[in-house]
Amino acid sequence: MRDWLIGLAAAVGCLLASWAVLVLLARRLPPxxxxxxxxxxxxxxxxxxxxxxxxxxxxxxxxxxxxxxxxxxxxxxxxxxxxxxxxxxxxxxxxxxxxxxxxxxxxxxxxxxxxxxxxxxxxxxxxxxxxxxx
Structure with missing residues (x-):
């Protein structure tokens, strides 16, 4: 059960990190x-x-x-x-x-x-x- 929770937390962390990267990249787009x-x-x-x-x-x-x-x-x-x-x-x-x-x-x-x-x-x-x- 513990391994499953760690995997879930890692997946959520990766998802949030990818969203943060996309937001930062979108802000750098030229008009x-x-x-x-x-x-x-x-x-x-x-x-x-x-x-x-x-x-x-x-x-x-x-x-x-x-x-x-x-x-x-x-x-x-x-x-x-x-x-x-x-x-x-x-x-x-x-x-x-x-x-x-x-x-x-x-x-x-x-x-x-x-x-x-x-x-x-x-x-x-x-x-x-x-x-x-x-």
């Missing part, structure tokens, strides 16, 4: 699309947390963004995270769909206020505001 992609999921989680408590957000939109946040936080994925490039793809698609759904029900100013990242990335994801053509 551009790679840096935006590295920050996308953390920005989405922050947005979900902020929208969940905002009284201006309708219940349906809150449910959509909370489900997206749970999807991202869940260790169960359609595409395993360890696959390069496509690993986080299912998370990105689910979050993008939830934010687009919320974007139709929530004023854009509320979404932009909740988004900690580059506003141009969220604006591109949401598409043109209602009433404007493509």
């Amino acid at each position: 551009g699309i790679l840096r935006d992609l590295a920050a996308f999921i953390p920005d989405c989680l922050t947005t979900v947390r902020r929208l969940r408590t905002d009284p201006r957000v309708p219940r349906r939109a809150k449910i959509a963004v909370v489900v997206a946040g749970l999807w991202v936080a869940s260790p169960i994925d359609l595409i395993p995270e360890f696959l390069p490039v496509i690993g986080p793809l299912d998370d990105i698609v689910v979050v993008a769909l939830a934010l687009r759904y919320a974007g139709r029900q929530v004023p854009r100013e509320v979404l932009l206020a909740a988004w900690p990242g580059e506003p141009r990335l969220l604006n591109r994801l949401l598409g043109p505001p209602h009433g404007q053509g493509a």
